[in-house]
Amino acid sequence: MPELPEVESFRRYVEDHALHQKIQEIKLSKPQMLLNTTVISLKDVLESNTFVSTHRHGKLLFIKLKEQGFLMLHFGMTGELFYAGKNDLPPENYVLRIIFHDGSTFSFSDSRMLGKIALVENYNDFIKQRGYGPDALQLTEKEFLTLLSKRKAAIKTVIMNQKIIAGIGNEFSDAILFQCRIHPLSPVNQLKNEQLKEVFDMTKKILKEAVKVNADRDKLKHFFLLNQRKAGLPCVRCKGQTAFKTIGGRSSYFCPSCQN
DNA sequence: TGACTTGTTCAAAT
């Protein structure tokens, strides 16, 4: 699922494949995924335009246009990007397809259609308007402690809340808390300052390493409690048994004997 | 067949 590391990997993919080429035509098959624009104005802005650079904030990807603002992509749960050279076959299913002048294509697909496409003038304004917290990798320890102070909700739901910290999703939150040996339901205001600092350090550590390996899960197995998210499996660290609980409406796996 | 999955949003509760 696209959390911060996956989106960072998409950002690089755009950098490597889609910049500095004139857009000839776009096709949009799911207009309902547009956030603040219409098919007509999306076409109007993108066609004959050029992508020049990229920016990521949390799980949001912004692609700067040579003329006029940014294209914003949010990947929801199943969003993906595919570049196909002029002789390659682009994926059959797509939400947005960009056809460059040389015939190569760039496709945004999203089978469950929980993603979003928007045109934004200025990404800082967009981030502010929608109330996103600071990006998890840009965040300082002081900011982190301030953002979490006096919160009573469970640590897992707090670090997953994009309005508090942008970028952490369900699976990475489980990994972070497992590594810190903290129970996901612990109310934030009952955790020691030291524990919160540990969560901060571990968040950075895991996300940085995930970014380094392009979010390749096979190379990140050592951070997670499980390779397969399934209750009842033995804990990799102690003699405990993996527990399953719905926390904040999300399926959560943790070891009740070493996370407390 | 239907329960389960996730990120986000909105409504309701505290």
Next chain:
DNA sequence: GATTTGAACAAGTC
């Protein structure tokens, strides 16, 4: 008013 909780959405998988 701010914060927290929970349901809803969409569609693929098993």
